[in-house]
Amino acid sequence: MRGFLASSxxxxxxxxxxxxxxxxxxxxxxxxxxxPAGSTQxxxxxxxxxxxxxxxxxxxxxxxxxxxxxxxxxxxxxxxFSMVGVVWDDVTSQLNGRVQVRTxxxxxxxxxxxxxxxxxNSEHAADPDAVERESGRVRGxxxxxxxxxxxxxxxxxxxxxxxxAPRAGSRLPSGxxxxxxxxxxxxxxxxxxxxxxxxxxxxxxMVAPGLTMAMAEAxxxxxxxxxxxxxxxxxxxxxxSTADAVFASDGELTAAxxxxxxxxxxxxxxxxxxxxxxxxxxxxxxxxxxxxxxVHHSASGNNYACKDAPAVLRSxxxxxxxxxxxxxxxxxxxxxxCGTVYEGRAGGVSRPVLGAHTMGFNTDSxxxxxxxTFTSSAPPAAAVDAVARLTAWKLGLFGRxxxxxxxxxxxxxxxxxxxRNVSMNVISGHRDGFxxxxxxKKLYGKLPTTRTSSARLQGRP
Numbered sequence: 001m002r003g004f005l006a007s008s009x010x011x012x013x014x015x016x017x018x019x020x021x022x023x024x025x026x027x028x029x030x031x032x033x034x035x036p037a038g039s040t041q042x043x044x045x046x047x048x049x050x051x052x053x054x055x056x057x058x059x060x061x062x063x064x065x066x067x068x069x070x071x072x073x074x075x076x077x078x079x080x081f082s083m084v085g086v087v088w089d090d091v092t093s094q095l096n097g098r099v100q101v102r103t104x105x106x107x108x109x110x111x112x113x114x115x116x117x118x119x120x121n122s123e124h125a126a127d128p129d130a131v132e133r134e135s136g137r138v139r140g141x142x143x144x145x146x147x148x149x150x151x152x153x154x155x156x157x158x159x160x161x162x163x164x165a166p167r168a169g170s171r172l173p174s175g176x177x178x179x180x181x182x183x184x185x186x187x188x189x190x191x192x193x194x195x196x197x198x199x200x201x202x203x204x205x206m207v208a209p210g211l212t213m214a215m216a217e218a219x220x221x222x223x224x225x226x227x228x229x230x231x232x233x234x235x236x237x238x239x240x241s242t243a244d245a246v247f248a249s250d251g252e253l254t255a256a257x258x259x260x261x262x263x264x265x266x267x268x269x270x271x272x273x274x275x276x277x278x279x280x281x282x283x284x285x286x287x288x289x290x291x292x293x294x295v296h297h298s299a300s301g302n303n304y305a306c307k308d309a310p311a312v313l314r315s316x317x318x319x320x321x322x323x324x325x326x327x328x329x330x331x332x333x334x335x336x337x338c339g340t341v342y343e344g345r346a347g348g349v350s351r352p353v354l355g356a357h358t359m360g361f362n363t364d365s366x367x368x369x370x371x372x373t374f375t376s377s378a379p380p381a382a383a384v385d386a387v388a389r390l391t392a393w394k395l396g397l398f399g400r401x402x403x404x405x406x407x408x409x410x411x412x413x414x415x416x417x418x419x420r421n422v423s424m425n426v427i428s429g430h431r432d433g434f435x436x437x438x439x440x441k442k443l444y445g446k447l448p449t450t451r452t453s454s455a456r457l458q459g460r461p
Contacts, residue, residue: 038184038276038314040322041078045071045086045157045176069161069171073178075154080106081180083300083315085144086117086157087323089175091133093140095119096163097172101145104152111152118143118299118373120436126326126356129411129418132285137325140173143299144181144319146312153180179323183314184276214277218270221284221348224248225264231272233349236264238459245397248350258399262392262457267333267349268342273310277346279321280328284347285354287363290398291406293391294358295447296331296369296430297439302377309336312371320356330356331369333390339382341390344369350397360413361422361433366394374440384446385453391427392457400426402454408433427451 048070084101099117104110119142126132155178159171207213211229219228225248226233236244241264246253270277304312317329331344332355344367347353357367368390370383391402400406404426412418415435422433429447430438 038318039079039182040318041081041180041182042087042177042323043073043078043180045073045155045178048072048074048156069159071157071172071176073153073155075102075111075152077104077152078180079182080149080151081147081153081182082149082311083144083146083181083183083319084117084153084155085142085179085181085319085323086119086155087139087141087177087179088173089139090173091138091140091325093173095140095142095157095173095176097157097159099142099155099157101147101156101178102154103147103150106149106151111154112147114156115145115147115301117145126359126362130354130356130362132327132356135325135327139175139323139325141319141324144179144316146300146304146315148303148308153178179319181315181318181323183311183318184274212277214280214282215271217282218275218277218346221346221351222269222343225350226269229271230269232269233264233267233343235266238263238457240264241393241396245350253397258396260399260401260458260460261396262389262454262459264393265341265386265389268310268340270343270346273313273342275314275317275329275346279318280346285327286347287352287354287365289364290352290366290394291364291400291426292361292366292408292424293395293402293427294361294365294367294430294433295387295427295439295443295450296357296367297374297379297443298334298369298371299373299438299440300371302337302372304337304371306336306338306340309338309340309342309371312336313342326356328356330367332357332366333368333394335368335370335383335386335390337370337372337380337383339380339386341386350394352398358430358433360411360416360418361408361424363411364408370439370443374443375437377440377442379440379443379446384443384450388450388453389457391450392454395426395454396458401460402427402451402458403460425451427454 086099099119100114102114103112163171207216242255242261245261246255320326320330328345332353333344334342343349345353345355355362355367368387370379395402405423406426407421407423410416410418410420410422413434416422424432429444430436
């Protein structure tokens with residue numbers, strides 16, 4: 001299943017014409033009102049020189065890196081950034097080794113200790129035969145790491161000497177670069193990107209106060225759940241959630257036929273967290289239905305405050321699109337450590353939007369990323385509760401019991417061959433569809449109680 005594309009320009013235009021009738025929603029303290037002016041610095045990695053050879057005390061790394069098996073970037077001052085990751089040319093090549101970074105804090109002017117970057121990230125991607133992978137822009141990439149506002153960086157990449165060489169003369173993939181992502185602050189809507197920008201078009205023109213056409217398109221697909229230009233979709237109780245779903249379905253649902261829809265949680269929209277709509281591809285991609293929800297961790301670290309979550313999301317979005325070459329943010333939803341739910345990939349929170357989160361099983365599924373790394377750290381209770389609330393609502397829209405099993409057809413991956421029908425839990429972890437650590441041992445262990453909580457919120461006996 002390759003998904004299908006749809007444009008919402010007509011819907012956006014109709015919604016713009018109705019704008020005076022739409023009630024504004026209160027601005028959120030942690031959101032930005034217009035498109036941010038983020039940026040990405042992309043610096044090539046190369047063999048480390050004598051200075052790096054004298055750098056001692058890096059656990060698990062050779063003190064004398066040399067030759068093509070070790071590459072990096074000597075410590076240097078750079079423009080301000082808050083997230084880092086390493087990318088390379090061939091998306092099919094694996095980085096078998098270790099990536100570590102040190103960064104200098106803008107606030108304290110001190111250098112951090114060496115931090116590991118998660119290298120196994122290829123499974124967070126579009127399916128092997130998806131149109132998204134055929135753009136020619138998709139690259140191999142590590143997981144991104146949130147480091148906070150920084151103005152200095154040092155990088156070391158060392159190959160696993162027992163790993164096979166992906167190319168002659170080196171066990172490391174070619175074209176490795178360090179991506180330094182600045183999430184940006186509020187700036188006038190329609191500002192240029194500086195990287196990843198093409199010729200100007202009507203997506204940058206203002207079609208309503210504070211809205212470009214691209215912003216209006218992304219917002220219009222959430223009408224009538226929220227008015228055009230809303231920063232949030234408000235929470236509803238169970239009865240109102242069912243009525244809202246019936247109304248939004250345009251006759252496809254009835255209250256009698258869909259009694260198990262959980263209360264809709266508050267959802268911060270893309271406009272609410274400041275998505276730069278000029279970065280993504282124009283059309284929205286959809287699948288047929290939502291049969292399962294895959295839970296992920298972003299593997300971007302836990303060193304962020306809840307007030308910084310919109311900036312983390314803007315950085316992840318930019319890393320997915322500008323650095324990795326995806327069509328949009330990979331996940332359908334994100335949840336921060338305080339339990340706030342965020343709209344992810346554009347196309348409408350109640351619709352079956354085709355994501356790029358669980359390679360091989362993006363068709364007929366949704367992906368939820370909890371911001372953080374939960375391999376050895378326990379996920380906050382508020383975040384786990386938010387996943388239960390979100391899945392109770394979204395799976396309920398498609399008649400799914402969170403405690404049940406469902407069958408998905410594999411699109412190809414390292415665990416199930418393409419074409420195999422696989423029985424999975426309706427709420428699954430990423431590792432259930434792909435051989436990976438995601439969503440981390442600690443978060444994965446919370447899924448059984450999440451299924452029970454989600455079903456209870458739906459009102460199931």
